[in-house]
Amino acid sequence: MKPCHYLSPLFVCLLILPTSWANAENHTLNIICSAAPATCNVLRDSFVSIYDIPTNIVRMSSGEALDFIEKNSRSNNPTDISFDVWWGGTGDTHLKAVKNGLMHKFVSSNKMLLGWSTYLSDISDGNTVGVYAGMLGIVANKKVLTAQNLDLPNCWSDLGDPKYRGQLIIADPNTSGTAYTFLSTIFQIYDPFQRIQVLAEIKENILKTPKSGSDALLPVASDDAALSVAFIHDVPLLKYQNPSLAIIIPCEGTGYEIGAASILKSTEHLKEAKMFIEYTLLASTQNVLTKKIALQMYSNANTLSSPVYNNLKNLNVINYNFNIYSRETVRNDVLSTWNNLGNVD
Amino acid sequence: MILVIISTILGISTWTIILNNQYIEINLSLTKKEASRLELINNLNYASLDLNSLDKQRSEYIFLFSHNEISKEYKKIKKILTLSKDKYYIEKIKDVDKIINELDNFKSTMKLRNDYLFHKKTLQTILNNNIYTDYKSFSTEEINIVSSWELLKDALNSSNLIMLGELRRKFNYLISGPINLKNYSLKENRQINNIASGANGVFSTTRNIIIKNIKLEEHIYNIQKYSSVLIEKLEHSLASLKEERSEKVLPPLLKNQTLIAISVVCVFLIILLIGKLLLLLRRFNNANIKSIELLSQFNKIKNNLYENPLNNIFSKKNNTYNEFHIFISEILYKFLLRTQDIVLILDKNNNSVINSDVFNIYIKNSSSLTSHYSINNQNLVFTYTSKIDEKFILFPIDYIHKVGNFGHKILFLSPPENESKNIIKNDRLESLGKISGEVAHDINNMLSVIIGSLNILRESKYLVAKEDSRVIDRALFSADKSISIIDRLLTFACCQKLSPELVDVNDLIEGLYEVICFTSEKNTTITLDLSPDVPIFYIDPGQLEACIINLCINAMNAIDGEGRIIVKTSISHSEHCEILQISVDDDGHGIPKNIQTRIFEPFFTGQKKTDGQGLGLSMAYGFIKQSGGYINVYSEVGLGTTMSLVFELGDNQ
Numbered sequence: 001m002k003p004c005h006y007l008s009p010l011f012v013c014l015l016i017l018p019t020s021w022a023n024a025e026n027h028t029l030n031i032i033c034s035a036a037p038a039t040c041n042v043l044r045d046s047f048v049s050i051y052d053i054p055t056n057i058v059r060m061s062s063g064e065a066l067d068f069i070e071k072n073s074r075s076n077n078p079t080d081i082s083f084d085v086w087w088g089g090t091g092d093t094h095l096k097a098v099k100n101g102l103m104h105k106f107v108s109s110n111k112m113l114l115g116w117s118t119y120l121s122d123i124s125d126g127n128t129v130g131v132y133a134g135m136l137g138i139v140a141n142k143k144v145l146t147a148q149n150l151d152l153p154n155c156w157s158d159l160g161d162p163k164y165r166g167q168l169i170i171a172d173p174n175t176s177g178t179a180y181t182f183l184s185t186i187f188q189i190y191d192p193f194q195r196i197q198v199l200a201e202i203k204e205n206i207l208k209t210p211k212s213g214s215d216a217l218l219p220v221a222s223d224d225a226a227l228s229v230a231f232i233h234d235v236p237l238l239k240y241q242n243p244s245l246a247i248i249i250p251c252e253g254t255g256y257e258i259g260a261a262s263i264l265k266s267t268e269h270l271k272e273a274k275m276f277i278e279y280t281l282l283a284s285t286q287n288v289l290t291k292k293i294a295l296q297m298y299s300n301a302n303t304l305s306s307p308v309y310n311n312l313k314n315l316n317v318i319n320y321n322f323n324i325y326s327r328e329t330v331r332n333d334v335l336s337t338w339n340n341l342g343n344v345d
Numbered sequence: 346m347i348l349v350i351i352s353t354i355l356g357i358s359t360w361t362i363i364l365n366n367q368y369i370e371i372n373l374s375l376t377k378k379e380a381s382r383l384e385l386i387n388n389l390n391y392a393s394l395d396l397n398s399l400d401k402q403r404s405e406y407i408f409l410f411s412h413n414e415i416s417k418e419y420k421k422i423k424k425i426l427t428l429s430k431d432k433y434y435i436e437k438i439k440d441v442d443k444i445i446n447e448l449d450n451f452k453s454t455m456k457l458r459n460d461y462l463f464h465k466k467t468l469q470t471i472l473n474n475n476i477y478t479d480y481k482s483f484s485t486e487e488i489n490i491v492s493s494w495e496l497l498k499d500a501l502n503s504s505n506l507i508m509l510g511e512l513r514r515k516f517n518y519l520i521s522g523p524i525n526l527k528n529y530s531l532k533e534n535r536q537i538n539n540i541a542s543g544a545n546g547v548f549s550t551t552r553n554i555i556i557k558n559i560k561l562e563e564h565i566y567n568i569q570k571y572s573s574v575l576i577e578k579l580e581h582s583l584a585s586l587k588e589e590r591s592e593k594v595l596p597p598l599l600k601n602q603t604l605i606a607i608s609v610v611c612v613f614l615i616i617l618l619i620g621k622l623l624l625l626l627r628r629f630n631n632a633n634i635k636s637i638e639l640l641s642q643f644n645k646i647k648n649n650l651y652e653n654p655l656n657n658i659f660s661k662k663n664n665t666y667n668e669f670h671i672f673i674s675e676i677l678y679k680f681l682l683r684t685q686d687i688v689l690i691l692d693k694n695n696n697s698v699i700n701s702d703v704f705n706i707y708i709k710n711s712s713s714l715t716s717h718y719s720i721n722n723q724n725l726v727f728t729y730t731s732k733i734d735e736k737f738i739l740f741p742i743d744y745i746h747k748v749g750n751f752g753h754k755i756l757f758l759s760p761p762e763n764e765s766k767n768i769i770k771n772d773r774l775e776s777l778g779k780i781s782g783e784v785a786h787d788i789n790n791m792l793s794v795i796i797g798s799l800n801i802l803r804e805s806k807y808l809v810a811k812e813d814s815r816v817i818d819r820a821l822f823s824a825d826k827s828i829s830i831i832d833r834l835l836t837f838a839c840c841q842k843l844s845p846e847l848v849d850v851n852d853l854i855e856g857l858y859e860v861i862c863f864t865s866e867k868n869t870t871i872t873l874d875l876s877p878d879v880p881i882f883y884i885d886p887g888q889l890e891a892c893i894i895n896l897c898i899n900a901m902n903a904i905d906g907e908g909r910i911i912v913k914t915s916i917s918h919s920e921h922c923e924i925l926q927i928s929v930d931d932d933g934h935g936i937p938k939n940i941q942t943r944i945f946e947p948f949f950t951g952q953k954k955t956d957g958q959g960l961g962l963s964m965a966y967g968f969i970k971q972s973g974g975y976i977n978v979y980s981e982v983g984l985g986t987t988m989s990l991v992f993e994l995g996d997n998q
Contacts, residue, residue, distance in 0.1 A: 112517075114510035115552035122556070133507060256507055297510065301517045312499075312515075315508045319559050324566055 028054040029272045030081050032069075034062045034089025035132075035259060039294045043087070046288065047279055053272050056081075061212070062089030062177050069102050069264065084267040085276055086260075090177045091120050091130060092326035094260035098127040099326070104263040106274060110281045110300065117281075117299035120258050123323045128262040131280055132289075132296035135249070135256045135309070135317055136181055137232040139217060143244035144226040155251040156186060159227065160201025167226035168205045171216040173338055177257070178213025182229045183334050184325040185255030188318055196337070203341045221245060231257060233295040233308045253318040259296065386579050388422050389572055410847060410881075412452055419445050433582060440575045444568050451564035458557035464550050465501060470793070471540060472498045472547075493519050493537050497547045506555055513548050516541060687740065687760065689725065691718060693752025725758055778967065781947055782838025785831045792831065796824045833960040836888065837947055837967035843885040845972070850882050850889075850914055850927060851875040857890055861897045861912070869904055871897075874913040880994065882925060888968045895961035896929040896988050903933025903986060926977075928989035935982040944978070965990075 033040035037059055044057045060068060065086055072083075086094065097103055107126040117130035138159065140152050150167070153159055159168055173179035186195055186202075207225055210216050214234070219225040221238040232247045239245040261280060263273045279285055286298035295308045309315065324330055423441045426434040472494060496516050503509040520537065541547050691697060695718045716729035725740040740758040747754050803817045835841045854873060862871050893912065900910045911930040916923055936944060943949050945966040950959035969976050969990050980986035 114506075114513055115548065115555070116506040116510050119506060119552070119556055133510070135507065297507070297514075301510075301513045302521070303514070305511065305514055305518075309511060312508065312511060315505070315511060317505045317507045319505050319555060319562070321559055321563060321566075323559075324563055 027269060027272065028056050029085065029269050029276060030083045031055060031057045031085040031087055031276065032065045032083050033057045033059050033087050034065050034093075035087065036294050039088065039289055042288060042293050043280055043285070046285065047276055050279070051272075051275060053275070055276070058083075062093040063175065065089055066093040066097055069097055070100065073100075073102050073266070082266050082268050083264050084269050084273040086262050086264060087277070087280065088131065088259045088261070090181070091128070091258035091260045091322050092180075092331075093177070094128040094262050095120075095124055095322060095326035096328065097262065098124045102265050103127040104265050104267055104270065104273075106263045106277065108278060108281055110278065112283065112301045113281065113299050114301055116258055120260055120322065124262075128260045129277065129281070130258040130299050131261045132259040132286075132294070132298050133256055134231040134233045134259070134296045135315070136178070136185060136229065136254045137235075138248040138250060139220055139228045139230045139232075139235055140246045140248060141220050141223060141226050141242075141244055142246050144220075144223055148226070150226065152246060152248060153227065154248065156189065156202075156254075157198050157252070159229075160198055160205060162201075162205070164205045164227060166205065166207045168202065169207055169216045169219050169225045169228045170202075170209060171213045172209045172211055174335055175211045176213045176216070178229065178231060179209075179216070180331070180334070181255050181257055183338055185318065185320070187325075187334055187337075188255070188321065189252045196341075199338060200341050203338070233306065236295060236308060249314050249316050251316075253316045255320045256317050258322065383583060385422060385425060386576055386583070388418060388425075389576050389579070412448065412455075416445065416448055419448065437575060437578065440571060440578075444571045444575075447564055447568045447571065451561060451568070454557055454560050454564060458554060458561065461550055461553045461557065464545060465554060468501055468540065468547055468550060469498075471797075472501065493541075497537070497541055500541075501547050501551055503551050504555070506552065509548065509551055509555065516548075687758040689718070689756045689758060691754055691756060695719060725756055777946060778838040781834045785834040785838060789828070789831045789835065792824055792828055796821065796828070799824065830960065833964040834947060835967075836971075837960070837963035841888070841968070841971070843888060843968075843971060845883050845885050847881045848884050848886045848889065850879050850884075850925070851877075853886055853890060854893065854912055854914065854927070857893060860894065861910075868907045869901060870909040872909065872911045874911055876913075876915045878916045879914045879925060880916070880923075882992065882994070884972050884992075885968070888972075892965040892968050892990065893927065893929065895965050896990075899961060899988070900929050900931035900933060900986065903931055903935070905934065908932050923994040925992045925994055926989045928977075928987055930985065930987040932985040935984055935986055936978070936980040937982055941978060941980060945976075 031040075031044070033043070035043075040057050040059055044055050047053070048055050066089075069083070069086065086097070094103070103124075105126050106129065107121060108129050113129070116133055120128055120130040138153055138156075142152070144167075145152060148167075150163055153161070153164065158164075170182065171179040173183045183199070186199055189195075190198055213230060216228050217230045217234065217238065220228045221242050223242070223244070232249075235245060235247050239247075261277045263270065263277065267273050281300060283300040283302035286300050286303040290296070290298055290304055290306050295306045297306050297309050325334070419441060423438060423445065426438050426441060493516060496512055496519065500509060500512040500516065503512060539546075543549065689697060697718060716727065719726045719728070720742070723742050725742055726737050727740065728737040738761045740761050742756055743759055744757040745754050746757075799817055799821050803814065803821070832841065854875060858871065858873060897910060897912065904910075909932055911928075913926075913928045913930060915926045915928075917926070918924070940949075945962050946959075947963040948959040949963075966976060972992070974990055974992040977989040977991050978986070979989075
């Protein structure tokens with residue numbers, strides 16, 4: 001979700017150069033994929049093998065994708081490739097693009113979609129649909145904490161405890177979707193007075209603020225820091241390499257992201273675009289992803305449970321308000337509150 | 346001496362004025378325009394703060410009450426803007442309209458949410474009737490059926506979309522996964538699916554409730570945002586108005602002159618006040634009471650009272666006040682305002698000078714032409730003549746304080762010992778309640794199954810003959826009637842699930858007036874005597890209505906020929922709290938003493954010919970007990986009965 005201000009049409013052309021052979025075809029489906037690269041590739045390969053529709057995928061983070069789509073819509077000279085689908089990436093960025101009128105109406109005919117998936121569709125007036133969801137959590141390195149004689153934190157507010165001074169790595173919410181979700185979660189849990197106090201204390205404990213959520217997680221995985229905030233389905237792979245990692249669902253409840261899929265207004269292949277999204281909403285497609293590729297919760301009720309989220313006791317989530325926290329003004333308020341809390345060395 | 350006092354006061358007031366210089370300056374310096382803008386900001390802040398009371402978890406009644414209050418606040422703000430000729434204000438009407446509009450949207454969403462909540466209750470009842478408890482005897486497939494029912498129950502109680510989604514996934518896996526319920530029982534499987542799926546199913550209903558809750562939060566957020574934007578604009582305009590005028594402010598010398606003038610006026614007023622006080626003290630000198638001695642007496646009283654910090658308000662009953670009484674009552678009123686006790690002031694002949702309101706509560710049922718007080722062995726004896734004979738109430742005396750030289754005394758009393766006897770605490774009723782509750786609960790469960798099955802049978806396409814439908818209808822009618830009896834028994838046993846809300850009791854009784862009149866005979870007069878001081882009270886309104894109607898029906902049955910029924914609400918103060926009483930008073934034949942203890946027993950009726958089942962008072966008894974109150978019965982054969990529902994109001998009410 002990091003906005004990429006240096007992204008230019010030329011840069012995008014360079015990104016898609018390796019797959020430019022596909023552009024020669026008139027019916028090539030061009031997809032911006034904001035999910036993990038492995039997920040994007042599996043989806044493209046299986047879709048091509050079943051439907052035999054040439055498909056081109058460009059990987060961008062949510063922020064980059066939104067920035068690119070917005071700039072392209074404003075530009076008099078859009079890129080020579082017309083993108084059709086934006087798949088994956090946080091729901092709030094999709095909603096923002098919807099609010100700016102950049103998406104095409106698309107309501108899935110799949111009747112097995114879960115409530116959170118259709119909720120995203122409802123609040124976007126049928127312009128986007130939820131494909132996966134993931135919960136936010138605290139990631140702790142038990143080895144680092146034990147070495148310093150520190151306990152595991154239990155709650156978001158514990159992250160502000162002075163005993164964790166210099167132990168916390170949280171990405172910059174101005175550039176990281178994970179960190180923004182964390183901030184807006186705190187905003188939704190605590191009242192205006194408490195949230196300032198909690199966030200100020202947490203900010204005091206921050207060691208450094210990398211640009212992306214994954215960069216914030218790596219030092220904890222490599223025993224260089226004790227605590228971070230991450231989407232918990234991203235942790236098991238790292239935990240496999242470093243068993244001292246622990247996932248904590250904060251006691252106050254936690255926020256979550258909904259990964260969305262939308263059809264771009266500028267699409268020239270509406271039928272194929274719909275086919276692609278419908279394909280990704282099938283239980284059979286999602287089962288392939290949840291078994292091996294990415295461990296989120298998927299939107300089809302018949303898809304298997306994610307091994308990360310199969311314990312119902314851990315699903316202590318808040319009713320995250322995507323509609324409010326995707327608003328530009330609200331986002332600016334949230335970010336300026338955080339930015340004004342003082343600078344981190 | 347007087348000069349010293351005056352000069353001290355003069356000095357203090359001048360310093361006070363100087364210290365408060367800035368405050369006065371601010372207030373005096375506000376122009377009319379600025380003051381009105383400031384008032385608007387305050388109103389907006391006030392209304393915005395009140396939004397927090399629109400808690401999504403509250404009941405519809407509380408919501409409507411809060412919503413109306415907040416709407417009124419915003420409409421008031423809009424009116425100020427509309428009536429103003431200030432262009433700046435007229436431009437802001439749009440902003441307030443946006444807020445009012447959002448409030449209306451909030452109301453619509455709330456209504457929808459409540460509809461879903463109502464449906465949720467129905468689903469809950471169905472699910473509760475399908476939860477089994479004895480797992481040991483079940484096969485694997487049966488356990489899966491049980492699990493799916495329990496899973497649906499969990500889903501109905503989900504508070505977030507993620508949890509609901511994962512429960513749906515597990516449910517789908519259970520009914521169509523490796524252990525397929527389809528193979529087990531078509532009927533059970535169809536029943537489970539019907540309740541789970543579809544627009545009115547468990548998952549859809551719960552999803553809609555959660556989404557409406559999110560939407561409600563969003564409305565509140567929007568209203569607060571619009572409000573704060575408007576406040577910001579008004580504050581900005583207020584600041585610029587002040588800035589504009591700051592160039593035209595009075596020179597400092599003139600400001601000082603104004604201050605001096607105000608100081609002089611203040612000092613003059615203070616001197617006047619002191620003069621009046623001295624005049625009053627002189628009057629008491631003339632009455633041979635030394636003012637200093639008297640004041641020290643009252644200081645002693647004050648100190649004693651602060652040691653017993655209680656709360657009380659005095660009423661002045663005696664019309665023949667002399668100066669002493671006026672003085673004593675005024676001073677004591679001030680001193681005792683924060684005290685709570687049964688207080689009585691008697692003169693040397695043991696005539697009451699002042700009764701506290703709390704004391705009046707205890708003697709309220711003892712009103713008679715003749716009554717007198719006497720002190721006997723650390724007890725105050727209040728003797729009065731009742732309709733039949735002479736009675737007395739014994740108040741243990743905690744403390745007597747003698748005042749002045751007139752022989753007046755202030756008595757601090759404990760509640761009368763026999764008071765607790767009026768509260769109905771009957772072990773027999775407790776046991777009956779326990780047995781009735783258990784039996785009623787079991788029968789209720791079985792009846793639910795019978796009604797459910799009859800309903801299914803009634804809608805069956807195989808049912809063709811009209812006569813069959815009639816048989817089922819008759820069975821359903823009887824089952825429904827049984828349910829209502831069971832419901833009342835459950836209420837008696839305090840097992841009924843209450844849905845308390847904030848209720849305006851007076852409104853509720855006024856709403857019942859026509860119903861009560863409709864059920865009464867023509868020659869019975871129904872009168873409402875409702876105290877305006879009755880606060881909004883937290884209670885189940887439906888049950889309270891039923892309870893009052895039952896009391897009224899009993900009163901009507903007790904009246905032969907002409908008669909009157911008074912439904913009364915009153916609020917009084919006891920030792921620690923306020924007491925709300927809802928009473929139904931009739932002038933019927935009364936209840937004989939030998940059956941007064943049995944009137945709350947289920948199926949007990951004192952009427953020879955009646956359609957009633959003898960459950961009305963039992964239901965009332967159980968409901969009032971469950972709601973934290975008690976029923977007071979005062980009845981005399983040939984004179985009438987007063988049934989009072991008594992509630993002690995705590996801080997939360």
